[in-house]
Amino acid sequence: MTAKLKPGTKATPKALYQVIRGDIEAKITSGDWPPGHKVPFEHELMETYSCSRMTVNKVISALAESGLVVRRRRAGSFVSRPRVQSAILQIPDLKGEVEKRGERYAYRLIDLGKRAASARDKARLGVDARAQVLAVRCLHQAEGQPFALEDRLINLQAVPDALREDFSKTPPNTWLVGHVPWTEAEHRITACNADEKIAKELNIEEGTACLVIERRTWRNGEPITAVRLTHPGHLYDLIARFTPTG
Structure with a gap:
């Protein structure tokens, strides 16, 4: 100095x-x-x-x-930590993204449970109420700091192998990207102010602006997964480069 x-x-x-x-x-x-x-x-x-x-x-x-x-x-x-830049039409592997920018990645499973699809699950994932889903909530970290809060539903009819995977060690995002093929995806991008629960899990002030990416994937019309990723707003960029069409 x-x-x-x-x-x-x-x-x-x-x-x-x-x-x-x-x-x-x-x-x-x-x-x-x-x-x-x-x-x-x-x-x-x-x-x-x-x-x-x-x-x-x-x-x-x-x-x-x-x-x-x-x-x-x-x-x-x-x-400040480097912002992650992601093309919105890709399905990124969060572990790979963090490691690609030279930072130490860590992962923690918060909650995991199999259940019959609730009305809310049905709306999020697009399955009927008799379907079985695996609900996963976990935290991704970069250099020891919270990077993304993941709240995911997996359709067990489409992906029964998810029940045999140890998500206490393997992030569901990484496993799905590497093992489960899909034919269609939908992104929804919004923003929110962190409530008390999210602020505590992401180690930020309550009311802090967060970027929210909601994604659903299908395979030949069958729902595979629905995920909500909440990032502290200062850590993530969404970038898409495109050309005009005729």
């Missing part, structure tokens, strides 16, 4: 603001401060640069607005 200004050195608030911001940006872009690194507290930056809290707050606010840092109430500011 840049040392304090020498006694008697004058700098306009604008110039000093640019110096502080430039120093922090350099630390981040050079990799000295990797994703998840804790930025010094405001009072520490005030002491280092002999400046006011207003100047430091302006710098951190600008860095947060540009996406370089993320502010967490009562915890401080941290270097």
Whole structure:
């Protein structure tokens, strides 16, 4: 970090603001401060640069607005993690996506259960009330931080092998992508503000904006799975590149 200004050195608030911001940006872009690194507290930056809290707050606010840092109430500011970019017409393997960007992947099963399809299951998956479904709720992590909350239904008539898979070790997303063929898929993309339960599971503030991807797949008209993936909004991008059609 840049040392304090020498006694008697004058700098306009604008110039000093640019110096502080430039120093922090350099630390981040050079990799000295990797994703998840804790930025010094405001009072520490005030002491280092002999400046006011207003100047430091302006710098951190600008860095947060540009996406370089993320502010967490009562915890401080941290270097942002890379956003995942995904084409909306693909069915990604979350484990592969996290590892592809050089981060450590981890997975935790939250809940698993077989049941007769409820009215809500029927609406989500498109099966009749007599169908048997496997309900899976799990958490995907990148570098020890929650990356996606997965809430999935699997149609056991279409995918009976799901009952024999150990989803305490293998993410259902990874297993389905690698083992279950499909002929049709539908994506629905929305946003939500994290309620108390989601905020706790994703380790974010209640009310934080989240990206929600709901997907259903079929094989020759038969429903396979319906999943709802909830991502902290600052960690995910959806990108599609296309050409005009005649």
